[in-house]
Amino acid sequence: MNKRDFLKATAAAGAALAVPALHAGTDAGLTDMTKGVVPISAAERRARIAKLQRLMHDAGVSALVLDAGASLSYFTGVRWWRSERFTGAVIPADGDVAVITPHFEEPSIRESLVVGDDVRTWNEHENPFVLVADVLADRGYRTGRIAVDETVRFFIVDGIREAAGRFGIVNGADLVRACRMLKSPAEIALMQAANDVTLAAFRHVHAHVESGMDARDIAALMNDTMRRLGGAPQFALALLNDASAYPHGSDAPQSVREGGVILMDCGCAVGEYQSDISRTWVFGEPTKKQREVWATVRRGQEIALETARVGTPAGRIDDAVRQHYESLGYGPGYATPGLPHRTGHGIGMEVHEPINFVHGEGTPLAAGMCLSNEPGLYLYGEFGVRLEDCLVMTDDGPSLFTPLSPSLDEPFG
Secondary structure (H helix, E strand, C coil), rough: CCHHEEEEEEEEHHCCCCCCCCCCCCCCCCCCCCCCCCCHHHHHHHHHHHHHHHHHHHHHEEEEEEEEHHHHHHHHHHCCCCCCCEEEEECCCCCEEEEEEHHHHHCCCCCCCCCCEEEECCCCCCCCCHHHHHHHHCCCCEEEEEECCCCHHHHHHHHHHHCCCCCCEEEEEHHHHHHHHHCCCHHHHHHHHHHHHHHHHHHHHHCCCCCCCCCHHHHHHHHHHHHHHHEEEEEEEEEEEHHCCCCCCCCCCCECCCEEEEEEEEEEECCCCCCCCEEEEECCCCHHHHHHHHHHHHHHHHHHHCCCCCCCECCHHHHHHHHHHCCCCCCCCCCCCCCCCCCCEEECCCEEEEEEEECCCCCCCCCCCCCECCCEEEECEEEECCCCCCCCCCCCCEECCCCCHHHCCCCCC
């Protein structure tokens, strides 16, 4: 997919979800921005399964087992939580998908099941993992290799090993990643919607921050705003003053004050696809040092975009940003003052997905991969700056879901 195709594929969603003008002192603009969103279709989920089955044939794998979570939803539509009771799916290399769940959960499971009709249930005194072996036998598999998604919990793997002892157990990470890492136009449109909602919420919150507010006040306002704009809030991190020097904050009480840094890292989901945006600004007049650090972080984002090209190992993006920071005296490596975390991470149905912009990551970037671009600089005891926008790789290079923050004085333009 090139940049032109990406823009064309998301144009309809972008037109319907344009960021509204939100003004301080009024909530008039807080209307649902997601009414034009199109969910992932059953046909797309079936195409995902067909691709997975081709990959399993190539790898000599008989079936893939999924636990409750994002991968289960990705392939089947079933949205479920994790507990001590196994709910998951078996996708054979040939044949239909089967979902396994407790007997009393079947009606609820069927509410979100999009593909297939084979739901096998177990009662509280029964062994659910025997059903995995039964599914394989019904699909014609007596021996072979069962792949498990990399997030499947140990008790499930162990239970399958005992119940299906004639099968070997292998890591299915490469199979699942080959599908989930490359986003379709429909997935990209949902991510664009989530980013539009989050950026609109940021603009609203920025206009309503007042002296004396604490981090919880700001986070609550952000979550409420994302919700009213149609997003499902996932996280809202607000770091104030010297707490901004710690990437995930501090328990020390902080409140908005003149000259203090405000660093926010927030995201929501639309149709199960997520956003992740960070902005940093100063309440009042910034100091010269705050301006210099902010500008350096912004330049780091630009370097990441300049370096990210299809075929480039993902780790080189982190190396390029870190090399620039080190040339200015930060670091070295992960030392502070400097950049103590990776430059970015994969994103999609989960806020953190493979792969990462991190030193040593050799996976070549490919069109359809979506990642965050979030270099930061942190000066312990003083303040920190993080700027984050997500991108999708195209054949022409990275295309941003949200524009980079224009300036410290006008963080949202």
